[in-house]
Amino acid sequence: MVRGLLGKLASRSLSVAGKWQQQQLRRLNIHEYQGAELMSKHGINVPKGVAVGSVEEVRKAMQEVFPNQSEVVVKSQILAGGRGLGTFKSGLKGGVHIVKADQVEDIAGKMLGQILVTKQTGPQGKVVSKLELELPVYGHRIMKSFLLASFILQITVYLAEKFSLVNEMYFAITLDRKSAGPLIIACKKGGTSIEDLAEQHPELIVKVPIDVFTGITDEDAAKVVDGLSPKVADRNASIEQVKKLYELFCKCDCTMLEINPFAETSDNQLVAADAKLNFDDNAAFRQKEIFALRDPTQEDPREVAAAKADLNYIGLDGEIGCMVNGAGLAMATMDIIKLHGGTPANFLDVGGNASENQVVEAFKILTSDEKVKAILVNIFGGIMKCDVIASGIVNAAKQVQLKVPVVVRLEGTNVDQGKRILKESGMTLITAEDLDDAAEKAVKAIAS
Amino acid sequence: MARQARRLIGDLSRRLLYPKQLQQHRNFGSPPPPPAVFVDKNTRVICQGITGKNGTFHTEQAIEYGTKMVGGVTPGKGGTEHLGLPVFNSVAEAKAETKASASVIYVPPPFAAKAIMESMEAELDLVVCITEGIPQHDMVRVKVALNKQSKTRLIGPNCPGIIKPGECKIGIMPGYIHKPGRIGIVSRSGTLTYEAVFQTTAVGLGQSTCVGIGGDPFNGTNFVDCIEKFLVDPQTEGIILIGEIGGTAEEDAAALIKESGTEKPIVAFIAGLTAPPGRRMGHAGAIVSGGKGTAQDKIKTLREAGVTVVESPAKIGTAMLDVFKQRGLV
Numbered sequence: 034m035v036r037g038l039l040g041k042l043a044s045r046s047l048s049v050a051g052k053w054q055q056q057q058l059r060r061l062n063i064h065e066y067q068g069a070e071l072m073s074k075h076g077i078n079v080p081k082g083v084a085v086g087s088v089e090e091v092r093k094a095m096q097e098v099f100p101n102q103s104e105v106v107v108k109s110q111i112l113a114g115g116r117g118l119g120t121f122k123s124g125l126k127g128g129v130h131i132v133k134a135d136q137v138e139d140i141a142g143k144m145l146g147q148i149l150v151t152k153q154t155g156p157q158g159k160v161v162s163k164l165e166l167e168l169p170v171y172g173h174r175i176m177k178s179f180l181l182a183s184f185i186l187q188i189t190v191y192l193a194e195k196f197s198l199v200n201e202m203y204f205a206i207t208l209d210r211k212s213a214g215p216l217i218i219a220c221k222k223g224g225t226s227i228e229d230l231a232e233q234h235p236e237l238i239v240k241v242p243i244d245v246f247t248g249i250t251d252e253d254a255a256k257v258v259d260g261l262s263p264k265v266a267d268r269n270a271s272i273e274q275v276k277k278l279y280e281l282f283c284k285c286d287c288t289m290l291e292i293n294p295f296a297e298t299s300d301n302q303l304v305a306a307d308a309k310l311n312f313d314d315n316a317a318f319r320q321k322e323i324f325a326l327r328d329p330t331q332e333d334p335r336e337v338a339a340a341k342a343d344l345n346y347i348g349l350d351g352e353i354g355c356m357v358n359g360a361g362l363a364m365a366t367m368d369i370i371k372l373h374g375g376t377p378a379n380f381l382d383v384g385g386n387a388s389e390n391q392v393v394e395a396f397k398i399l400t401s402d403e404k405v406k407a408i409l410v411n412i413f414g415g416i417m418k419c420d421v422i423a424s425g426i427v428n429a430a431k432q433v434q435l436k437v438p439v440v441v442r443l444e445g446t447n448v449d450q451g452k453r454i455l456k457e458s459g460m461t462l463i464t465a466e467d468l469d470d471a472a473e474k475a476v477k478a479i480a481s
Numbered sequence: 482m483a484r485q486a487r488r489l490i491g492d493l494s495r496r497l498l499y500p501k502q503l504q505q506h507r508n509f510g511s512p513p514p515p516p517a518v519f520v521d522k523n524t525r526v527i528c529q530g531i532t533g534k535n536g537t538f539h540t541e542q543a544i545e546y547g548t549k550m551v552g553g554v555t556p557g558k559g560g561t562e563h564l565g566l567p568v569f570n571s572v573a574e575a576k577a578e579t580k581a582s583a584s585v586i587y588v589p590p591p592f593a594a595k596a597i598m599e600s601m602e603a604e605l606d607l608v609v610c611i612t613e614g615i616p617q618h619d620m621v622r623v624k625v626a627l628n629k630q631s632k633t634r635l636i637g638p639n640c641p642g643i644i645k646p647g648e649c650k651i652g653i654m655p656g657y658i659h660k661p662g663r664i665g666i667v668s669r670s671g672t673l674t675y676e677a678v679f680q681t682t683a684v685g686l687g688q689s690t691c692v693g694i695g696g697d698p699f700n701g702t703n704f705v706d707c708i709e710k711f712l713v714d715p716q717t718e719g720i721i722l723i724g725e726i727g728g729t730a731e732e733d734a735a736a737l738i739k740e741s742g743t744e745k746p747i748v749a750f751i752a753g754l755t756a757p758p759g760r761r762m763g764h765a766g767a768i769v770s771g772g773k774g775t776a777q778d779k780i781k782t783l784r785e786a787g788v789t790v791v792e793s794p795a796k797i798g799t800a801m802l803d804v805f806k807q808r809g810l811v
Binding site: 246315318377 | 614615616617618622624625628641669670673675676698699723726729750752753754756795
């Protein structure tokens with residue numbers, strides 16, 4: 034599926050930073066320009082750029098922000114990677130373009146509102162609602178680095194400022210399980226060949242664990258800067274930038290922050306030329322501003338509906354819709370469906386505290402999925418009570434047209450009440466005794 | 482031995498010299514031995530968050546099961562009573578009054594990490610945190626603090642708890658599916674554990690102790706901690722390990738098992754074999770990234786350590802029974 038830069042890096046020499054790179058779309062990832070704005074707020078140098086959502090805004094930006102520039106990079110901002118090599122459904126090739134200033138409006142017009150298909154979007158592609166305008170940083174090298182750029186970018190074209198690139202480095206902060214704390218990773222060579230480098234010269238990768246209670250010390254930051262080995266950037270200023278990045282990482286509850294490339298400009302500054310930030314879902318309650326940046330238009334509509342109902346749902350491609358309580362059991366249910374020759378349509382964990390209402394919503398989402406040919410409900414009630422699930426199913430059936438067979442396997446707390454409620458409802462349900470039985474019946478139900 | 486003798490002499494001399502203190506001194510004779518796997522019928526438990534909805538429900542269930550619930554903690558409600566138990570403002574107060582050795586936490590995510598730290602500072606032997614959704618940055622701090630001390634053990638967070646069937650239930654698992662018996666179970670999942678319990682009860686083997694270590698990437702207890710205990714617990718004759726994609730906990734367990742050279746039958750199931758890479762499946766810790774943490778890798782590593790790994794979650798119980806039969810244990 035997604036083989037981002039960081040993922041490859043992790044598989045070669047770092048088991049650390051890569052762990053959190055591949056995120057489900059439901060987890061919060063923000064657009065490139067939003068990440069830049071956030072970093073800028075925290076005092077981190079970022080390339081100058083403007084997000085635009087219409088041709089008028091493009092015109093305005095060119096006049097006000099980039100009046101004297103000869104060339105501008107127009108970056109599609111979509112929640113997927115591979116933009117550079119993508120193709121618009123309209124036929125326009127490439128999701129990122131470097132054009133002369135007088136051509137910006139024209140190309141922007143051809144990108145805005147169009148659907149861009151990349152290796153990572155799937156064949157349906159993603160719509161371009163915004164563009165980010167940026168001044169060309171590294172000339173033709175921009176194209177390559179965009180290929181490896183974060184896979185979560187919305188088609189917002191990003192205009193950024195041109196400055197001469199002297200050097201490209203790699204920088205990341207992540208929460209490392211092994212050292213039980215934040216870990217900063219630095220490499221003096223970033224950009225496009227970081228993966229090869231990690232393979233050939235793992236010794237160039239510098240890792241600096243940070244003590245959460247002490248915070249980042251000047252010494253720690255200095256080690257990182259030495260690992261980055263900037264050629265012209267002022268050392269003290271660089272140390273300050275590293276400290277600010279760490280502060281952002283902690284203050285915003287990031288699970289991962291990756292900057293590739295971390296560039297040096299000819300005026301001796303370190304600048305985060307392209308950054309990717311992932312945030313901890315569990316921290317949403319205290320990061321309201323950041324989580325308000327989430328863009329549901331780019332997400333699977335089934336997942337958006339599920340998130341609204343506070344359900345843990347991941348859409349897949351199969352034919353058997355699943356409703357299970359508990360993530361482990363949900364995964365195991367997907368496994369056993371496959372073992373019996375079926376394909377799961379989704380992962381859905383209703384959790385331990387699900388209300389009858391949530392069960393109804395879950396059912397609605399499953400039945401609205403056109404690919405679903407049968408539904409399997411597998412509940413082992415601990416906190417979750419079987420009678421609550423049963424009532425939810427009966428209510429859902431009253432509200433939605435049940436066109437596909439439903440296999441139900443109930444066990445655990447209040448199982449007898451649950452089974453009775455289902456029986457008395459008069460619904461046509463297929464009941465199963467255990468996991469094997471349930472999976473077998475679900476697969477058979479599709480065949481018939 | 483010598484320590485117990487010293488204690489006894491200390492008791493006797495205290496009794497002779499300071500007779501008044503007898504009334505406060507509860508420890509006549511040698512204390513009960515520590516539990517084989519973290520909890521047993523002697524474990525005295527307080528509940529942090531007892532007056533909340535979950536705290537109330539599960540404390541009631543625990544009392545019904547026979548767990549020695551001795552009090553609760555809800556800041557601001559100290560001095561009151563709830564479910565027939567005294568409520569305190571702090572863990573330290575609760576411990577002093579009730580002589581509790583363990584705590585179970587049903588506190589919402591924004592305050593749960595603090596609750597764990599409080600129990601650690603009060604030096605309880607065991608803290609079981611059920612709460613799901615604690616921010617990772619908070620848990621990282623808890624983990625660092627945990628690593629700096631050795632008095633308190635944390636189980637969880639985001640876990641169903643721990644149960645020694647027939648003796649002590651700390652957590653949200655349905656008690657009735659368990660049966661005192663011969664199999665130790667350790668798992669990252671909640672409901673999937675109940676499947677394994679159900680199956681081992683059904684085949685007549687029962688369980689010695691079941692530990693849910695939870696699904697978070699930063700947690701207090703891992704497979705190796707539980708397996709170490711299971712290996713030397715005479716009641717545990719077989720071990721079931723339930724893992725998931727993501728992280729390296731299963732690989733660490735495999736290394737320990739191999740090194741131990743144990744003859745106890747071990748059966749494992751790894752959930753998520755068919756989960757697509759790059760998608761986080763529910764648990765914050767269950768994510769395969771950059772090729773690491775795949776179910777296939779874990780299964781392979783465990784098999785190399787001599788563990789029987791089943792590919793169907795419906796076959797966990799029967800697989801254990803088969804191995805028991807092969808080894809002449811039934």
